[in-house]
Amino acid sequence: xxxxxxxxxxxxxxxxxxxxxxxxxxxxxxxxxxxxxxxxxxxxxxxxxxxxxxxxxxxxxxxxxxxxxxxxxxxxxxxxxxxxxxxxxxxxxxxxxxxxxxxxxxxxxxxxxxxxxxxxxxxxxxxxxxxxxxxxxxxxxxxxxxxxxxxxxxxxxxxxxxxxxxxxxxxxxxxxxxxxxxxxxxxxxxxxxxxxxxxxxxxxxxxxxxxxxxxxxxxxxxxxxxxxxxxxxxxxxxxxxxxxxxxxxxxxxxxxxxxxxxxxxxxxxxxxxxxxxxxxxxxxxxxxxxxxxxxxxxxxxxxxxxxxxxxxxx
Amino acid sequence: xxxxxxxxxxxxxxxxxxxxxxxxxxxxxxxxxxxxxxxxxxxxxxxxxxxxxxxxxxxxxxxxxxxxxxxxxxxxxxxxxxxxxxxxxxxxxxxxxxxxxxxxxxxxxxxxxxxxxxxxxxxxxxxxxxxxxxxxxxxxxxxxxxxxxxxxxxxxxxxxxxxxxxxxxxxxxxxxxxxxxxxxxxxxxxxxxxxxxxxxxxxxxxxxxxxxxxxxxxxxxxxxxxxxxxxxxxxxxxxxxxxxxxxxxxxxxxxxxxxxxxxxxxxxxxxxxxxxxxxxxxxxx
Numbered sequence: 032x033x034x035x036x037x038x039x040x041x042x043x044x045x046x047x048x049x050x051x052x053x054x055x056x057x058x059x060x061x062x063x064x065x066x067x068x069x070x071x072x073x074x075x076x077x078x079x080x081x082x083x084x085x086x087x088x089x090x091x092x093x094x095x096x097x098x099x100x101x102x103x104x105x106x107x108x109x110x111x112x113x114x115x116x117x118x119x120x121x122x123x124x125x126x127x128x129x130x131x132x133x134x135x136x137x138x139x140x141x142x143x144x145x146x147x148x149x150x151x152x153x154x155x156x157x158x159x160x161x162x163x164x165x166x167x168x169x170x171x172x173x174x175x176x177x178x179x180x181x182x183x184x185x186x187x188x189x190x191x192x193x194x195x196x197x198x199x200x201x202x203x204x205x206x207x208x209x210x211x212x213x214x215x216x217x218x219x220x221x222x223x224x225x226x227x228x229x230x231x232x233x234x235x236x237x238x239x240x241x242x243x244x245x246x247x248x249x250x251x252x253x254x255x256x257x258x259x260x261x262x263x264x265x266x267x268x269x270x271x272x273x274x275x276x277x278x279x280x281x282x283x284x285x286x287x288x289x290x291x292x293x294x295x296x297x298x299x300x301x302x303x304x305x306x307x308x309x310x311x312x313x314x315x316x317x318x319x320x321x322x323x324x325x326x327x328x329x330x331x332x333x334x335x336x337x338x339x340x341x342x343x344x345x
Numbered sequence: 346x347x348x349x350x351x352x353x354x355x356x357x358x359x360x361x362x363x364x365x366x367x368x369x370x371x372x373x374x375x376x377x378x379x380x381x382x383x384x385x386x387x388x389x390x391x392x393x394x395x396x397x398x399x400x401x402x403x404x405x406x407x408x409x410x411x412x413x414x415x416x417x418x419x420x421x422x423x424x425x426x427x428x429x430x431x432x433x434x435x436x437x438x439x440x441x442x443x444x445x446x447x448x449x450x451x452x453x454x455x456x457x458x459x460x461x462x463x464x465x466x467x468x469x470x471x472x473x474x475x476x477x478x479x480x481x482x483x484x485x486x487x488x489x490x491x492x493x494x495x496x497x498x499x500x501x502x503x504x505x506x507x508x509x510x511x512x513x514x515x516x517x518x519x520x521x522x523x524x525x526x527x528x529x530x531x532x533x534x535x536x537x538x539x540x541x542x543x544x545x546x547x548x549x550x551x552x553x554x555x556x557x558x559x560x561x562x563x564x565x566x567x568x569x570x571x572x573x574x575x576x577x578x579x580x581x582x583x584x585x586x587x588x589x590x591x592x593x594x595x596x597x598x599x600x601x602x603x604x605x606x607x608x609x610x611x612x613x614x615x616x617x618x619x620x621x622x623x624x625x626x627x628x629x630x
Binding site: 047048051052055059060062063064170171173174175176177178179182183185186190278279281282283285286289300301303304305307309312313315316319320323324 | 488
């Protein structure tokens with residue numbers, strides 16, 4: 032089986048999940064009591080107006096027909112109208128997507144930068160104090176709530192030491208890096224333990240593998256054994272674990288964006304929920320699920336490129 | 346000749362190499378003890394204002410200091426433990442029962458049941474968990490009211506999928522074993538085979554996962570309260586307390602810091618128990 036047909040098969044697997052996702056989100060919003068037309072019109076909700084809009088939006092049709100409308104609009108990129116912001120939902124999402132993508136990728140980068148050296152250290156010094164220290168630290172990262180970590184970092188770096196901005200997103204790219212350093216680090220603190228544990232195990236296994244033995248026996252310098260053999264193999268598993276955990280990172284972004292007032296999708300979600308702006312909640316749920324699916328797809332594809340041993344047929 | 350031993354559901358605990366299990370049990374036990382005996386341990390009221398002693402730093406009279414309403418933080422932390430532990434246990438236990446049952450049935454019978462359960466699992470997993478819980482809560486709040494009750498229902502609706510995946514995978518392995526064939530030859534019913542024989546061999550990974558799930562549920566509940574969507578003040582809850590202290594970070598860091606540390610200690614306890622249990626499985630118990 033070649034790469035293209037593998038790609039085709041992998042995309043085909045997404046179809047039932049996507050369909051299921053649209054059904055779930057459609058039913059979720061549909062089960063809200065109250066009239067959508069009423070909510071959209073607000074003060075202008077005279078009975079005639081409501082009746083006209085109800086007909087326009089197809090809300091008087093049977094449920095399956097409404098679902099088909101919903102999917103049709105979705106395909107053409109129409110996610111409906113926000114109740115509160117007076118804008119199409121897709122426009123709101125587009126405006127907020129950038130900061131969240133930036134934050135998530137930044138957090139991915141930081142968590143790799145934290146986890147890789149720590150897991151190598153823990154594996155090389157297995158069961159000695161560096162290993163114990165790394166394991167204790169990662170346990171701490173797992174059990175501390177991220178809003179708390181965020182507030183503590185804020186207190187230390189922004190309020191006491193005054194070396195980093197308190198909140199916001201900034202205007203230029205270097206600004207984004209500075210403004211999002213603490214938010215991204217907060218997510219990375221929660222994510223690193225999830226990476227370190229399997230990575231440490233993987234590196235321990237790789238260190239005992241035959242090809243590493245051979246490398247040592249050939250007299251390959253230690254740095255090269257670690258970089259070219261051990262690290263390359265552990266990078267592959269890092270990517271897989273990151274792909275699986277992207278949903279957790281987006282969840283973390285919701286909390287962290289709210290604490291640091293980053294104008295991203297996560298803080299929009301909390302605003303929309305507080306304001307009962309259901310079309311926005313619906314659009315965000317779909318959008319974030321789509322991001323998770325894309326990331327899973329990308330990691331799968333990258334994985335097959337990086338590791339030629341993967342059998343496409345499976 | 347030895348007398349035949351009684352078969353144990355949980356094999357006898359061995360002390361050696363089990364320090365993490367016992368340390369975890371001790372920590373969780375201490376939290377339970379403090380929270381249950383809170384009215385006898387602390388002389389203060391967890392909700393009543395005492396503005397004359399507001400924003401006092403930790404001292405002999407107020408071990409963890411006081412908040413902006415003069416309430417003793419230690420008292421509120423241990424009262425909050427009642428609610429947070431309860432949430433953690435219920436929000437992990439109910440999905441566990443649902444997920445174990447559905448996962449076992451799906452794995453054992455296969456066919457359309459398996460397809461339906463696994464499709465639901467696939468869809469649920471594709472939505473970030475916190476986002477799923479938040480949007481379910483947004484909708485449920487219209488029907489059952491906001492706060493704790495809608496959070497419980499949302500977690501029950503979404504949380505079982507992780508357990509179903511774990512148990513299904515285990516059951517798929519177990520049902521190929523000879524003892525299952527023996528059960529069938531003996532003419533046992535499906536229910537008896539699944540729930541008395543297969544599950545007994547398949548349940549351990551789910552129990553280990555449940556320990557970290559308890560931690561995640563406590564983190565979830567406290568995060569929701571922190572965001573103002575869960576438990577509402579003045580009810581003592583760790584996340585809500587941390588949120589209340591936000592505006593006083595500079596004058597009184599302890600208001601926000603202490604509830605977070607309480608979560609950390611509790612989470613540490615459950616994680617250690619989980620690690621200990623996982624170690625036992627690795628040793629081949």
